[in-house]
Amino acid sequence: MKPHISSLPVIPYRIAAILLSLYVAIGLLSPWLASKEPIVCFGNQNCINALIPYDASTLHTDRKNIPTFTDSRHILGTDILGRDVAAGLISGTRKSLWIGLATAILSGFFGCWLGISAAYFGDQKYRVNRVGFCIAILIFLIGMFYISFEWLIFGQSQLKWGIGSLALIAGCYWLSRNIGRKRQWTVNVDLLVSKMIEVRKSIPSLFLLLAILPVFTTRSIVNVIIVLSLFLWSYFAQYARAETMRIRSENYIRRAEMLGLGNWTIMWKHIFPNIIPTLMVVFCFSVAACILAESSISFLGIGLAIDDITWGTMLSEGRKTLVWWMVVWPGLAIFVLVWSLNTIASYLQEKYRN
Amino acid sequence: MVNYAIKRLLYVLPTLLIVMLMVFLLSKAHRNDPAEAKCRLEGITPGHVNENREYAKHYTDLGLNKAAFYVSIAPDFYHPHINNIVDRTLRQQMIAFEDQKIQYRYIEHYLAQRDALIRKQLADTTLQNNHAAISKTQFITNIFTLSDHVKSLPASTEWVEMVSTLKKGQTTYYLPRLQWHGTANQFHQWAKKAIIFEFGTSIEDGQSIAMKVKSALKWTLLLSFISLLLTAIISILSGSYSGFYAGSWWDKISHIFWMVLYSIPSFWLASMLIMYCTSDIYGLHIFASPGNWMIDDKKSFLGQVLASSSQLILPILCLVVNDIAFFSRLTRNNVRSQKAELFTTMAMARGIKDRDILWRYVMPNSLIALVTFLIGMIPACFSGALIIEIVFNIPGMGQLMFDSIQHADWQVVFAIVLIIAVVTIITMAIGDVLYMWLNPKITNYDETPH
Numbered sequence: 132m133k134p135h136i137s138s139l140p141v142i143p144y145r146i147a148a149i150l151l152s153l154y155v156a157i158g159l160l161s162p163w164l165a166s167k168e169p170i171v172c173f174g175n176q177n178c179i180n181a182l183i184p185y186d187a188s189t190l191h192t193d194r195k196n197i198p199t200f201t202d203s204r205h206i207l208g209t210d211i212l213g214r215d216v217a218a219g220l221i222s223g224t225r226k227s228l229w230i231g232l233a234t235a236i237l238s239g240f241f242g243c244w245l246g247i248s249a250a251y252f253g254d255q256k257y258r259v260n261r262v263g264f265c266i267a268i269l270i271f272l273i274g275m276f277y278i279s280f281e282w283l284i285f286g287q288s289q290l291k292w293g294i295g296s297l298a299l300i301a302g303c304y305w306l307s308r309n310i311g312r313k314r315q316w317t318v319n320v321d322l323l324v325s326k327m328i329e330v331r332k333s334i335p336s337l338f339l340l341l342a343i344l345p346v347f348t349t350r351s352i353v354n355v356i357i358v359l360s361l362f363l364w365s366y367f368a369q370y371a372r373a374e375t376m377r378i379r380s381e382n383y384i385r386r387a388e389m390l391g392l393g394n395w396t397i398m399w400k401h402i403f404p405n406i407i408p409t410l411m412v413v414f415c416f417s418v419a420a421c422i423l424a425e426s427s428i429s430f431l432g433i434g435l436a437i438d439d440i441t442w443g444t445m446l447s448e449g450r451k452t453l454v455w456w457m458v459v460w461p462g463l464a465i466f467v468l469v470w471s472l473n474t475i476a477s478y479l480q481e482k483y484r485n
Numbered sequence: 486m487v488n489y490a491i492k493r494l495l496y497v498l499p500t501l502l503i504v505m506l507m508v509f510l511l512s513k514a515h516r517n518d519p520a521e522a523k524c525r526l527e528g529i530t531p532g533h534v535n536e537n538r539e540y541a542k543h544y545t546d547l548g549l550n551k552a553a554f555y556v557s558i559a560p561d562f563y564h565p566h567i568n569n570i571v572d573r574t575l576r577q578q579m580i581a582f583e584d585q586k587i588q589y590r591y592i593e594h595y596l597a598q599r600d601a602l603i604r605k606q607l608a609d610t611t612l613q614n615n616h617a618a619i620s621k622t623q624f625i626t627n628i629f630t631l632s633d634h635v636k637s638l639p640a641s642t643e644w645v646e647m648v649s650t651l652k653k654g655q656t657t658y659y660l661p662r663l664q665w666h667g668t669a670n671q672f673h674q675w676a677k678k679a680i681i682f683e684f685g686t687s688i689e690d691g692q693s694i695a696m697k698v699k700s701a702l703k704w705t706l707l708l709s710f711i712s713l714l715l716t717a718i719i720s721i722l723s724g725s726y727s728g729f730y731a732g733s734w735w736d737k738i739s740h741i742f743w744m745v746l747y748s749i750p751s752f753w754l755a756s757m758l759i760m761y762c763t764s765d766i767y768g769l770h771i772f773a774s775p776g777n778w779m780i781d782d783k784k785s786f787l788g789q790v791l792a793s794s795s796q797l798i799l800p801i802l803c804l805v806v807n808d809i810a811f812f813s814r815l816t817r818n819n820v821r822s823q824k825a826e827l828f829t830t831m832a833m834a835r836g837i838k839d840r841d842i843l844w845r846y847v848m849p850n851s852l853i854a855l856v857t858f859l860i861g862m863i864p865a866c867f868s869g870a871l872i873i874e875i876v877f878n879i880p881g882m883g884q885l886m887f888d889s890i891q892h893a894d895w896q897v898v899f900a901i902v903l904i905i906a907v908v909t910i911i912t913m914a915i916g917d918v919l920y921m922w923l924n925p926k927i928t929n930y931d932e933t934p935h
Contacts, residue, residue, distance in 0.1 A: 462753030470748035
């Protein structure tokens with residue numbers, strides 16, 4: 132693919148790249164930027180403190196509700212409980228980036244896998260052995276029954292259950308490939324995946340997000356990542372499918388098929404590297420969308436725990452107490468991060484446009 | 486064409502069924518008891534004289550005594566009809582014992598014997614000092630704790646014998662049991678009512694859920710409609726010019742501007758506008774403050790909208806901002822790709838004015854795809870309206886959903902998710918059919934934009 136010479140100005144993209152690396156640096160260094168604990172101590176008194184010597188949740192009972200730029204100890208001010216705003220912003224950076232990246236990677240993996248297989252196998256190419264498939268389904272159902280009851284209900288061990296079910300799926304897949312090769316069924320993978328995408332897209336995500344999140348009895352970042360991934364995979368699947376469709380009939384894919392390479396080899400070594408430019412665009416947009424979604428649900432007070440300070444929770448507190456420094460700074464932080472991600476994504480889009 | 490339309494509209498049905506299944510599954514995943522919630526609505530708190538009777542009445546009225554789904558798979562030592570046990574405590578204790586792999590017949594036997602013995606011993610005045618320990622036995626569901634506890638009770642041989650019988654019921658090996666429950670199950674009943682939009686009553690105020698949702702849906706649809714309309718008008722105007730003159734200064738400036746607008750979190754903008762423009766704290770009291778919605782029930786919906794139109798300006802502004810940016814970018818790219826086609830070059834060669842080329846040759850071709858994209862934006866628009874409604878306190882679906890979650894009024898939440906999904910599915914199907922109807926060039930009907 133020949134890089135296209137952009138018709139749009141380059142300066143915003145450079146600014147965006149610098150800002151994004153600044154965010155990443157803040158996220159990585161946040162334990163040393165805002166922390167109650169000193170970084171290193173030589174002897175008893177000679178300690179090097181963090182830049183902001185408080186945690187995000189440190190309460191300063193004598194310094195509540197200080198406006199921005201009026202106190203040298205709290206440059207950006209404090210909230211109604213006396214928590215430092217700047218420290219909150221720094222801890223929020225780490226959480227937002229973590230949620231955005233983890234969700235995009237997790238859903239990107241499954242979405243790409245589904246989308247590429249949908250376009251690669253199409254409606255004819257994927258065949259399963261009739262006997263092997265039936266046996267594998269039966270064994271899978273019975274195995275799932277015992278695994279779920281033994282480890283999830285009687286044993287209460289989710290880790291064992293997760294590993295066990297993954298092993299079961301792998302075993303059943305092996306069985307279905309290797310038993311009874313005489314008679315085969317053709318599976319319309321494309322139709323299956325397209326319908327999955329359609330069902331997922333038919334529900335407005337924020338509504339379902341609000342309904343699902345309270346199911347979890349504990350509020351944690353991992354839950355938010357899992358639930359957001361349930362929504363995000365469809366974008367990756369859609370774009371991966373469309374891009375694979377485009378390069379599906381190119382000569383190098385045909386040749387790889389003629390050489391007798393396995394389906395997985397073709398999909399991961401020949402198709403996937405060639406659709407990475409598009410996927411990078413989707414990835415950047417998705418990280419931005421995830422960060423927005425996370426701050427929206429935190430803003431509504433449903434996502435993370437109340438003492439988990441993120442940009443969204445700070446904003447919602449500021450809105451309720453009507454103090455400008457609790458609204459402007461977290462919002463600005465979200466806005467600038469989302470803007471840089473979107474700008475970089477649109478730059479990539481422009482660069483690799485066909 | 487007609488065949489395609491019928492086929493596309495029939496495709497709605499399986500999608501609807503899957504969505505209904507998902508919503509039902511979600512409602513079962515929440516550990517709430519609608520019968521208990523109903524009791525609370527009637528003011529019957531735990532410990533009330535009538536509690537058990539009322540609970541049993543609501544329990545059977547709501548159909549909770551039926552199986553959850555058409556089929557069930559459970560270990561063979563489980564109770565085959567666990568939901569038939571109306572008494573809440575007995576049911577929970579049965580489940581707790583079952584989870585320790587005890588056969589249900591042994592548990593049933595034990596529970597009956599235990600209650601009889603406790604009643605007998607509590608009636609005995611000579612055992613008055615032990616009454617606390619005896620009553621405590623009813624609440625122990627761990628078999629090891631139980632066998633330790635009963636040794637200290639009066640008539641302990643009888644108790645120990647009972648518990649050892651219970652222990653004999655413990656199994657190690659079991660088989661799955663597949664059961665068919667027929668149509669007398671909760672999903673069937675719920676789906677049958679959901680199809681005619683009957684969801685029961687809300688536990689927050691006892692109103693019918695369908696009525697609540699209906700009055701809320703009007704506002705959400707109104708907001709979405711107005712914002713989509715504004716989005717379409719403004720972004721088609723601006724996007725078509727920047728697409729037609731791609732690379733011009735107008736295109737460059739508008740790209741940067743739209744990128745900024747696209748990235749503004751709508752709830753941040755909303756909070757800022759409320760803080761700075763609707764109150765006297767920061768000096769710019771321009772717009773009516775949100776929150777005081779004096780909705781006059783006697784007026785028609787149009788009258789209500791007109792009466793509160795001054796309060797609708799800011800919400801619509803916040804709703805539109807992100808969508809305009811997204812959609813004008815889409816329009817720009819679409820127009821630019823149309824401009825590269827041969828028919829535009831031909832029109833230019835004929836000396837037709839730029840404005841006429843844009844509006845008579847390029848736009849009609851672009852509009853087809855744009856209308857479809859606009860319809861595809863409806864789900865995102867509902868999601869956007871949710872948060873804006875909450876911030877601006879507009880009595881729409883989002884506000885209702887948020888309130889219901891706060892009050893643990895889950896039946897309303899599931900009704901809202903279902904209705905929003907139904908509205909979205911139907912509009913998307915209509916959008917696809919519209920696309921086919923507008924664009925006779927396309928013959929491969931399976932390749933629609935979404």
